Each structure stands twice: as C-alpha cells, then as structure tokens.
Amino acid sequence: MNEKTMTEDQHFEQVITEENICTNENLVFEKPETLIDTVMHYCPGCGHGVAHRLIAEVIDELGIQDKTIGVAPVGCSVFMYNYMNIDMTEAAHGRASAVATGIKRVLPDKYVFSYQGDGDLAAIGTGETIHTCNRGENILIVFINNGIYGMTGGQMAPTTLVGMKSTTTPFGREVAVMGNPLKITELIAQLPGVYYCTRVAVNNPVNVRKAKKAIMNGFKYQELKKGLSFVEIVTNCPSNWKLTPVESNKWLEENMLPFYPLGDMKVPSDQSSKGKGE
C-alpha cells in the first residue's frame, strides 16, 4: 500500500502539469458523500475546508460513515457538524478529547475522532490532550495548528511563533513574557499510549495527499486497538495573519514549517512495543 501511494504522489508531482490538468481523466472530481453540500463559514484560503474534505474522503473510502462519530471543538471549526454528514458532538473548549474518550469507551467498535485547534488542544485542553494520549484511547485526534486564535479574532495561541504578532502580542511574541511556542506534537509522540504521530500540512497538493494518507492511517489504526493516532495539520490563517491566501501559504512555508517540521514522529514500525501482546 505504501508503495502504491508513493506512486500516486509521484504521479501528482510529475505527471500533472498545467498543460494536461484539464484532460478528462484528471477532471474526475466529486464531492464526498460525507461532506455536506453547503457554503462553509471559513475565510477564503483557510485550511479548515481542505482538512474537513480530507476527513470526509477518508470516511467515504473506508465506508465507515455509519460507524463514525466526530467531536468538534470550540474555535473556528466549532461548526464542523454543519459540514460533516456524520453523527457529531460539539465539545466545550479544550475538552474534545475527553468527550471522544467518553464516546469511544461506551462504543469501542465505532470510529471516533476529535478535531481541535491549537488553542483548544494545546492551551485550555492540554490536560485532556496529554491524558487522552497517555491512556492510549483508540481514537484519532486531528490537530489544526495555525499559530493563532481564529474565531476570537487573532489572539496569541500556544503555538504562536516567537516574534509573531497577534492582537494580544501586538509587538510580537516575547519569550521572556509568554514563553516559547509549544511543540505539543513532539511531547505527545513520547507517550507510550500513542501508536501513530505525525505532522502534515495542506499548503500544496503534495502535502494535501500526504495529509490524507495520515488521516487514513489514523482511522485504520483504530481497528487495531493499539493506541491513539495523532495527526497535526499545520495550516494558515490568512485573515488573522493579515495576508492573502497565497501570501499566507508562503509565510507558512517560510516561518511555520521550519519550526514545525513535517514528517512522522512515530509510526507503527518504530514502536518498541511492536508485537505487544503476542
């Protein structure tokens, strides 16, 4: 499977060009059944819409729409349940992973995921995040990191970069006052309860495909009941970064990705616990 997907990635990088993109075979494009056909409230260029779509595509491809329960956070994606055609619960700020725990514990054979932003997961919900991961709940956590509070209007997030301006760090984040940005995914990866931990982005087609693969893994691994899957998606926030969508992707590549490097932090083959229980 790995080999096949690599080929698909290469296909995208090498085969599709501006000249041939409009050929019939490349125009096959459908809205996933799991994605509701409606206008999203997200700002132009925002990564949430892409992330939602990827989750919907994965649910469609795995054929698990009737077995999936999602948990929405407080933040820009608070209305995720308006866009996903699956059963969902909207959690209190920071508590999505605890809500997901409650659902998964009583419905252990269902697929459960939480979808949380950086403020939700790595500030107010840090305790729930760490302990849900440490217990090795058999769920998927999708972590959207854009380094800012979107919904409340651009305040500092735990992942705001040093020197980065926000409405509550108008002169830039200063380490002496606000500490360093929190690389919570690196922390999470250390926990034995975490089975799979990776960081992806949705800033270009290649990364979008990698992100989809990571989400696919996160859902599939739930069947193994070997622990938690954690997928961080580094995204942009054009409105609160005060950049155009294109500029914001450029800024993401030049500033976010060097500090939050993409790649797997823990994959099942690395697990020292490989063969656990065998």
Add this chain to the structure above:
Amino acid sequence: MKELKLMKGNEALAEAAIRAGADAYFGYPITPQSEVLEYLALEAEKRTGMVILQAESEVAAINMIYGAAGTGKKVITSSSSPGISLMQEGISYIACAELPCLLVNVVRGGPGLGTIQPSQGDYFQAVKGGGHGDYKLIVLAPSTVQEMVDHVSLGFDLAFKWRNPVMILTDGALGQMMEKVALPPQIPRTNVVYDWATIGKPKTRERNFITSLHLKSEVMEEINNTLQRKYRAIENEEIRFEKINCDDAEFVLVAYGLVARICQKAASLAKEKGIKVGVFRPVTLFPFPTNELKKIAGKVKGFLTVEMNAGQMVEDVRLAVNGKVPVEFHGRMGGIIPSPEEILQMLENKLVGEIV
C-alpha cells in the same frame, strides 16, 4: 426479591448503579465520596461489563459523561463540592444539549477547600442551575442509605424520561454512614437505540449532532423557551416529598436529607413537651414542593427551616409560604450536624415563645 445488606452510603450507591444496569462511570477521587469509584473499580466491570474510568480531573470526567451520554448510554459520575464546582461548565452543556445522566454530589463544607465534613452548602448550586445560563437539574435528596440506593434507579428513570441531568444531592455523613439497605435485583444492561443519540449515522436517518451552540438570538431564545417549558412540566409531574405529622401540627420543621431525620427526633422531643410539631421533607429539591408547603402554611403557626448551611432552602420555603406565617431558620456550618435538642431549643426560642 430484595437482598438485605449493611452498607456504607457511598458503596450502596455504587452497588445500586451496577444493579440499575448503568453502562459507564467516569469520575475523579475526592473525599468524602471516593468509595464510589473504588467500589465500582472492584465490582462493576467483572459483573456487568460496565465501563469504569478514573479521569484526570473532574473537568475531564464530566466531559466524558457528556460524550457518553450523547450515545444514549446510562452514565453516572460522582464527586464532592469542589469537584462539582469544576464540573459546572460541562453540566451546563449537558443541560442545554438535553442529555440524560446521573450526577452525585456528596456534599462537604465550603467555601473553598473547606472541610471534608458533611454540609448542605451546595443547595443553591444544585437547585438554581449551578453553571452558566438558565437551566435546571432534577435534584433528589436522599435522607437514608436506602434512599441513596433507591434514588439511583429513580434518577436514571427521570434523566431518560426528561432528557435532563439528574443530581443526587447527599452529604458526607450519608455517604460515610452504614445502614441496613434492601438492594434491588440486577437489571441487565440494555442496548436501547435512541433516535437522538450519536452512535454512527445509518443511511436511513439524518445525522445527529449534539451541540449547545445557537448563535442566532431567535433560535437561542426558542431553545431557552423549550427548556423552560420542560422545567414547568417537571414541576407539574415530578414533585416528591414526605410529610410527617403535619396535619395537626402547630409548627412544622422543614428540612431535607439527613437533617430531616434529626428533625423527626426534635419533633418527638417537642411532643413530650406538649408542642405539636410536624416535619416536612422535600425529596425533590427541584422541582420544589411549593404548593404543598403553601397548603400547610394555611394551617400552622410557623415554620422552622433547618439546614447544614447559612440558609439556602429557607429562601424557597419563604417563597412558598409567601409571608402567611413566620418562616424562621436554624443552620449549622463547617461540617457540624445540628442536634435534636438544639433544633427544639431554636423552635422554642424563635417560634413557640414568640407566637403562643
């Protein structure tokens, strides 16, 4: 057939949860109620497969309850005052989303970290909402270890009937004391599928989502009105109380929980002195037995409300009596349980001596 046992209040409540066919308990240790989690950890999973999970905090516990309650499962948590304070945000969400669950507050003295001794200082918090926004819990107040048991199945029934969180409001003394209890038979856990539950969307229905977010004012007000209509219906249908010798009483002691039992002793001491004293015990604190108190107010010379707090339920008694006769108050705090003798003394000082 009922099974007789000598049990501690907290353990009896835990046993009752297993026997009621509860599906899950999420909680966090705090004195004086940790026995609930300890007992369940030892007994529940092996007997019924009930899910027992010690959360990392009360905040996490109530949100696990929120998630699991949304699946239509029978879920219960317990804590004591400071822990219940931490749960209030989650309880408010659960109330707005109209999910059934059973909450147990084994009350200790406050404010702050307070004391681990018994108290009724959380009456307002339990009865008037507790968290943010306009909502009500159905609140049951057991006065014996037997009622700690009986209120579990009653609480689950009410929670599902009304799709509303139900709180058993007890105290550290009832939680820790041992009494003889008749245990109900084991009810098997069921797999009822509710049409509102988030359990995975089959092709045959629209998706279910559980939320308490309604940004449009008109929509939010309609949600508020729906909740308020439900609370009025609960007030019409679910009031429970106990009246002891109130019919020919000159004075009535009003108390809930353990204090109502002490008031019974005080009433019999009064009888020896030739004073006719009845005891009125609300069993549901919300809905509060307002009309019944109003009726009694027409026949007696006065009420003494006795509580282990600075005077909380007395406000509801005064609203019910509406100035018809005096409503006096006696309370102890800090974990001190009032004695029958001091209650009688207060009755004589504040009412008998003044009115007769």
